[in-house]
Amino acid sequence: MKLQKWHIPITIVLFISGVLLATALRALAANNATPWHQKNENLVAMIKTQEAEIKKLENSIESKRTSLDRFQRDVSLGKKELEKLQQQLQKLKTLSGMTEVKGPGLTITLDDNIKEYEAAQNKNPGLKPDDYLIHDKHILYIVNELRVGGAEAISVNDQRIVNSSDIRCVGPLILVNTTRLGPPYVIKAIGNPDSLARVLALPESEYNILKMAGYPVKYEKSTRLVIPPFKGSYQFTYARPKEE
Amino acid sequence: MWLPLLGLLLGIAIGSALYIPIPGAFAKYLSVAVLASLDSVFGGLKSILEDNFDGTILLTGFFTNALLAALLAYLGDRLGVDLYLAAVFAFGVRLFQNLAIIRREFLAGWLKKRYLAAAREDKNGQC
Structure with a gap:
């Protein structure tokens, strides 16, 4: 088969076109650069952010609950203590004539x-x-x-x-x-x-x-x-x- | 005859194998460049069929079109105008025109061949 004068240029052009085409397709596939995909990605990112936030909040709830428990325990202990003190105070008041x-x-x-x-x-x-x-x-x-x-x-x-x-x-x-x-x-x-x-x-x-x-x-x-x-x-x- | 097709396949293979990372924002310009290159390819095919093929014109047209299309698309983005749509439109129209011309040329060639074959048979029958 005889090599015609148009063979070489068209081959070069096609070769470069092929490279460009493959690169573009791969870039599009890799980046998901279409707006639709971008939107999806944005939503996914948003969801992920929200999930992270939820996780953080859950952790904070957990720690808050723990500290609340502790405080309640302390309060109940304190209440008992306080009751005792109040009883004592009442007794002392009575003894010192401060009560009817x-x-x-x-x-x-x-x-x-x-x-x-x-x-x-x-x-x-x-x-x-x-x-x-x-x-x-x-x-x-x-x-x-x-x-x-x-x-x-x-x-x-x-x-x-x-x-x-x-x-x-x-x-x-x-x-x-x-x-x-x-x-x-x-x-x-x-x-x-x-x-x-x-x-x-x-x-x-x-x-x-x-x-x-x-x-x-x-x-x-x-x-x-x-x-x-x-x-x-x-x-x-x-x-x-x-x-x- | 098969050399250009081999070139295309090789190009696709190399483009696929060589992963050139393109940022998402530039993928659009690359697409415009691809469109420009396809336009050049079909223009070249058309010129071959019309017998006015010039390798220099093809190559310079190919590179300048692809580059200019990408640059214009980029500039349009900077200016807030969707200039790449103009490139898509221009190249798309030319692409389909070229395709139509190629089709017609092929059809004309085929019809001519058939006509010639028929004429030859007629001649044979006469002998």
Whole structure:
């Protein structure tokens, strides 16, 4: 077969065309460069991103749940602890007179001896009324005696007697917890009514002395007394618990 | 006669075997270049059949067409105009025109052959 003049150029052209064609086809197949495929790829990439995100979020949920569990456990532990502390606090409050208390006990009513005073003044004008009044020390002694009788809570005219309470005289009135009180004085004490009454009935008790002196004093036992809480506050500026 | 076909097959084989990585964005330009080269091939075939074949014209046309088509497509992309569509259109039209001409030339050749054969038989019968 004779080689014609067109054989060589057309062969070259066809050869290069073949190379180009194969490369283009392969490039298209490899890259999936059609918009449709690109879209698909985009969607796949999006899905993958979302899946990664989901995975991350799931992990974070897991860790959050774990920490939540821990916190809940801590809280329940803390709750128990707190409950204990609160119970203790409540007990201490009750002991220190910061709460209203109720229970059996007795009520003592003291009043100035006005009747005797008037009678005495009729006989002897110019008599000082001091001997016929209820003084701070009477109340102080009676409170003290009630404590001897095992009183657990004491109030004078609804002023709770606590360990920092003061009972003192300001002219015609009496200060209890730095609150002015006037007659009649009602002293309430919660405790065993019988033992409280026994202390009051002792011959040398202040109550008895007042009674002998003719003051209008009386007491009555009660099964249900309510004593209000101490309204002030404790402030320890100097006293500190001794370190072990 | 079979040499050009052998060339095409060899080209495809080499193109397939040699993996030339083309970025996705450039695949389009390569496709335009392929179209240009096919246009040149068919133009060459047409010129052979029309007996006005020129190897230099074919080769220069082939390279410039392919390169220019790819470059124009690229420029069009830069400018935001789908210029490669123009290349596709131009080459596509020419491709089909050339194919039509080739078909007609073949048909004409075949008809001529048949006519000549018939004439020869007539002559034989006369003898």
